[in-house]
Amino acid sequence: MNNSTGLTVNDLNRVNDEMAVILQPVIAIVCVYMIIGLLGNPLVIYYYGCSVKPSPSYYFIVAVAVFDLIICCICIPLEIIDMMFSYKFPSAIGCKMFRFVNYFSSMGTGFVLVVIAIDRYRKVCQPFKTQITMKKAKTIIFIGCFASACISWPIFVFYDIHAVSITSVPGLIGYDCTTVREKQYKLFILIFNGVCFLIFLVSIITLTVLYIFVGKKLCYLKRFRFSTTIEKPFKNIETRPTTSSGVQSHSGRFKHDISSSPKLIQLMKINKRTYTTKSSVYNPGKQNAKVSFPESTQNSNKKPPLLTEKTFSTLIRTYIKEENSLNNSGQTDSNVISDFADSDSDARNSKHDFRNVRQRRLIHTKKKVRDQYIHLKKYTLLMFSVSLAFIVSFLPYLALMTWRTVVPQHEGNLMTKDQLVAYNICIRSWIISSVVNPLIYGFFNADFSSFVFGRIKRCLFCGSKQKYETNSKQESSHTA
Template sequence: MSSSLPVVSTDVAPFGVDEATAEVTSSLNISAEEKRRYLSYLDDVTFRLMIPAVVYLAMLMVLGIFGNILVLIVYLKKFKPSPTRVFVVCLAVFDLMTCFISLPGEILDMRHIYTFDYPIVCKMLRFNNSFSVVSSGFTLIAVAIDRYRKICRPLNKQITIRVARIMVGIAVSVSLVLTIPTVIVYGRKTVKTDNKEINGFECSIDDRWLDTLFPLMYIGVLFLIFFCSLGILVFMYVFIGRTVFNHRRFKFRPSRDTKHHTSHYTTETSLEDGTETKCYSGNEKPSDNGKGMRSSSIGFDDISNSNRGFDGSSETSCSYPNDTTVKPKARSRDKIFNRMTSTRNKASKPQHKTGPRALKTTFMLFIITVVFVISFLPHLMLMITRFVKSDFEDSLQGAGIIIYNIFLRSYYINSAVNCIVYSFCNERFRNEGKNLVVSCFR
């Protein structure tokens, strides 16, 4: 997460520095003002190569601030309390911390890459950056656990709002413990220039830790936590995807015998006084077959989709062929049968049904997780490359420096695009957000 320091050639005299001053800077007697002017010149030259990365971060900052504020307003005012709302709101808060603090600090660091002599500010920026990222990662693990229980274990006890808040609290506490060492590790790092007598300062690993193993061990622990978290997320969503696939395959499997899957149901009850009662649904006509026998044929589609037939409503017609007036005893027997069938139907339904809404929410949160992981891959690859090849940064020139500084900060994408994912995957959020934006402009 540290910034790159490109090699700047100083063959020409700095802007605002005459030849006499340039000669003085090469001697041992260099004043503080001359050092400042020289380092400011290096900042200006380096910043020209940083402009594309600054524009990239500025766009993410604007999009992230407005987008995450919109997410907070819509979810807090328009959505009912739920575990999903708890997770989404917390993710938006962490992203806002990044957009309000980390991104401006990163731009400031790139602007003063040779003159960032603010150790306290550096420690605050690195801590906030690490804390918000690690907290978001642990919150996404809590989201995956919630989705796993809803899709793969729908009949078990589900995560409540209180449990969701506790899970987020644990995620924040663990993240706080893991990121406190950034306050110790990061600070003011001395940067060498072409002039051996003048050194600059950047926000990176503090000078007192450069010759120790502590920074390397700490970064290694963060890498290990990231890959372990990635493994948990992959494990959870593989099970979720398999369950959804099996559910859809079973749902759309054609029935072998359509006779046993009719959308109508018929009940024939032989009463004690010899009067037969026939009940049929829809436009189906009563049949005289099997008269006098006690039998029932019930279509499960009608049972699951509507209960009106069991309440004596218009969907179910009952005929009494022997007599137009049914005895009270027969009516009582028919009501008891209807109540028993309705009770059995309600008991057979699962308490937590995996419906289209749950699947859409799961897909939306899965996309959020995928964006989080993918946005980190370029940064991790560059960090590993720097570790393996120590002179990697020094070998970069021109366009390579520009591309390097953009991809080194790729993980900031995650803090800005979540609102876009919500807009594409959640129609209600899209409509509510549109109405809110229109009302603000009005």
């Protein structure tokens, strides 16, 4: 490698292997990240993409899961290679592609999460405005991919195999996949990192503001929606008026109970035959009330008067009393009175059944509204948690990337072993958001958890069943 000082490739291999041993804890942690991501993200894609009814919100979840799966399939293995070959990264093209896919997937995820926050805000705070459709969701995802590619393309210029002086062995030169350290690129790299940090900051502010509005609206719905949905309909359950003024104000509301009764019309005709148009109704303890009847048969085409239950009951009792005192009513009239009394009882039962139906309907409405509110709240909390995990996971990475750009020396020459381990864990903190998202989905979505456990049980059961069938066949062949 550096023959002038007597150093060889073996020396470089030895130093590289020593660094790989130091970074073994980091490699183990990243391997765990990769396994969880490779198992969880395909399940998320399959569940939200194939097992549930399609919706724009689920399209966005699938898009985030696809970006996360790309990170787990491409970026994390290359991160492991980067740590195993800290001083002799094998390929410059691989280095550029590795960093580009890293930035592209991260930018795409952040863009989709901002769109999800906007979608949540519109559905919760502006439910009567135009919402994002499935076609618009696909278009937005495509635009996000294109924008991420446009922002990430400078990576092909700023990342390369860079020569690194190894201070532990004077004169030894290694090669690492990192940002170029030439002075002519330093300003452009600072501008690029500044733009990325500005995008990240704007995304944080947007997500925070939108979810604050959404949270306030959900609290308002929790406090008032149930009461206004349940109490007001009960107030709207009609009761028959008990005064003459109430009869006039409620005209037309209970005609099916009284006015349309043929027995009532027949009763009025009987009363018309015997008494005058104005009959006094006996009401003990109060002044006699006047009840109006049709004056002549020429007005029979008009609708009969609307009476209350209380007035009608008094009318019936008075009529029976007067008929008995005069002894002029025939058997037919008595039958009419009896039938009308039965009709009045049926009207009371009908009123009771009507109230029961309304109450059952309102209970069903309450349950439906509560379920919708719970679903809205859970989905909003789910996406807020995903966004929060994305923000928290990228903060250490962006801070250390800015520090690496400012400091010209390689981190391996500045830090102790423990500091190197902590540095490499923190600079790869952005991987965490791609790994924890399936866990967040499982925590907030019981259906997704049941789906995952069902698939696991099915795989285990199928494996056990096949093993049992194989053993049975072997035993039968031996006995044969």
